[in-house]
């Protein structure tokens with residue numbers, strides 16, 4: 001049984017514990033540096049990336065998380081979590097963790113039209129169509145050669161993987177579908 005940390009500073013963090021537990025693993029809320037002890041992977045949830053970024057500093061979590069990710073701890077970032085993983089954000093100054101060689105556009109679908117659900121077959125991960133829920137979502141506008149593109153919606157890159165890091169523009173934790181959490185667990189087990 002694995003212990004998966006979920007960054008619990010702001011946003012949709014509670015929702016990630018359900019899929020982790022349905023897959024038979026333990027979830028652990030991360031609110032301060034000592035909570036990072038003993039985790040096998042970490043999830044950065046959706047929310048407001050500027051708020052989460054500010055709280056990363058006030059809690060002292062920014063540097064310990066950066067160190068763990070650099071050392072190879074598997075991480076899945078969803079929506080705002082994707083923004084936090086990126087090295088570069090287009091036309092925006094939110095301080096990220098700067099871990100993945102991607103450039104991300106925040107609120108890429110606009111603020112009004114920003115929320116929608118698409119049923120998509122994510123060929124690299126699943127044969128069946130799965131619901132992808134976008135909420136004021138970002139997408140990836142540039143990737144380095146080291147980044148594997150897992151999925152595009154309407155030509156826009158919405159799921160990427162680079163070594164121990166997985167970033168999704170959408171919210172798998174807001175659906176009943178376990179595909180992406182299962183994929184993340186397998187990433188940890190193969191680590």
Ligand code: GLN
Nearest residue numbers: 046047048049079080136
């Ligand atoms: N729009 C948010 C941001 O820029 C992300 C939205 C989300 O996580 N659902 O941080």
